[in-house]
């Protein structure tokens with residue numbers, strides 16, 4: 001049986017950084033979804049509804065907005081309870097806050113409770129796809145995959161790999177790492193919405209042998225994804241230059257081990273050299289910007305314009321626990337402000353693209369999720385203003401639908417009423 005969802009629809013038809021008319025907002029819109037969870041049609045309610053059969057279920061969200069499921073392109077599962085700790089910058093924060101917290105996931109019951117809480121919290125905020133640094137403990141990362149599977153979330157995740165520069169229980173070696181990654185990779189291959197992600201932490205916690213293992217794994221399994229950190233903090237960059245004196249720059253450390261390609265997502269890249277941007281573009285890498293994390297750790301201001309000029313695809317992540325929000329939607333005002341500080345003006349279409357279609361495209365899942373294109377899965381969330389009189393009145397002062405969307409991005413923070421993945425409502429008792 002088909003279902004039609006009614007509300008104000010907003011989504012991207014294309015990349016608004018290249019196509020200014022790419023944003024479509026449909027007041028009194030309708031989204032028709034088939035029993036397989038795929039979108040059959042999208043458009044004005046007055047056009048779609050008269051042709052529907054009597055058996056079609058109608059779900060009317062009135063004045064609420066229906067937005068494509070959000071994609072959080074970077075966060076750390078074992079840092080769920082490390083959010084909002086006072087810090088003095090990346091490297092000391094890792095030592096003092098992160099490593100102790102990540103060590104706690106050796107306890108299987110704790111790790112599995114955390115996985116359940118994290119997945120429910122992300123879904124409850126409208127995040128239907130997440131790219132996640134898992135735990136160093138394979139059992140804990142398995143419980144993350146299990147939670148995502150239970151609730152139906154799309155997940156890219158892997159065991160966080162490090163073989164030095166941290167407490168002993170968090171460390172692995174290349175042989176063990178290969179076996180663990182191989183087992184979890186095999187598990188993901190049989191699951192529609194789960195993808196294995198190689199996650200060497202960063203150059204400072206990976207030996208050349210461990211990076212080499214990752215490169216070898218990518219050559220062995222061309223469908224695997226890889227995510228790592230780069231150019232986040234000046235102190236970190238100096239330390240990498242010292243640890244890898246033969247590397248031309250930070251990116252070169254990863255390049256020398258064969259880690260670059262279209263399935264590689266580099267996180268932060270706040271202080272890139274021109275040569276690094278050129279090489280990223282040439283090799284097809286993408287970059288994930290984590291605004292609240294960058295501000296909270298005092299890491300710097302992301303040079304978005306330089307990345308766009310080089311044609312590097314960009315997504316946005318919460319970077320929990322350095323980031324302060326569980327919804328990547330709440331990162332959008334930070335994205336906007338960081339660019340304003342650099343004289344760059346982003347519009348609502350560009351902001352929405354970064355956390356929906358743009359991220360789906362760089363992950364290669366745009367045939368499944370990212371917008372309301374017929375044929376894709378109905379992944380969406382419902383932004384409801386019912387209880388917010390101020391916001392309702394504020395929107396009445398906006399001159400266009402796009403202006404309303406921009407205002408919503410800045411003021412609607414806890415307004416997610418329902419979440420759907422593949423046309424099915426994520427049960428509210430879970431959220």
Ligand code: GUN
Pocket residue numbers: 076090094098201202229232293319322
């Ligand atoms: N660089 C290496 N590890 C981390 C981490 O856990 N968080 C952030 N923000 N940067 C990192």
Ligand code: ZN
Pocket residue numbers: 074075076229267319
């Ligand atoms: Zn991170």
